[in-house]
Amino acid sequence: MKFGKWLKRQIEQSLPEWQEQFLCYKELKRCVKAVSGGRPPTPEEEAGFLGPLDAETEKIDTFFLDQEEECVIRHLQLQEEIKRVLARKAAGLPAAQHEAEAAAVRREIVNFHGKMVLLLNYSNINYIGLVKILKKYDKVTGAGLLLPAIASLRERPFFNTDTVSQMVRACESMLEAVPATAPEGQAAARHALAVAEESIFRNTVAALLIMQDVRAESSTRGSHSLPPLDLPDSEWLRSFQIPIFQ
16 A cells, blocks of 8 residues: 555544644645656755645644643643542542542543554654655655654654653553452443543554554664554454454
């Protein structure tokens, strides 16, 4: 499958409200086609590519930073919710009521985790798209933009996913802070996880598989490749048999 079609499919599988925020690869491809090949680009041709490329990169940065800020705020809110639930338990809240409150918080943590995985995937897909279009531009013009551009991209906010990755890992300890104990609470916890927003769950599993696959097979491997990613086994992920993979 050609990259443009692959990218279109990934965007269609993302959250609807995010779809306009991905790289406009098709438009950048048009900019490359407008350049006459076999010679260095003219200043006008170069500006006709670099201008839209910079605008797209700024768009991606802005969206990523906005979402990252929302995640940081939500992370703090969830920590406060956990403290509140535990304080109410310590104050003598009936066990059944505590379990119901804890199950609700667990569901929020699961949804939060899912959104952050999607944000990591957003970063990965856009980085790959930028590398691809830069390669295409270099192939046509021989301009040699790829390596210096990659060095610049790796310093961009959208590439720096450390904060989001740390919060993804923190979700496990957050869930452990509000464990289900009583049998009825365990049943409520299972129910809360089972009914966690289906679109988030579907897209989270899709994102995990995409991140795994592009690292294993991407033609962008090299000094500009994405770093290794420790994910669950892909067969385990595919065992969910979610319709979007069919």
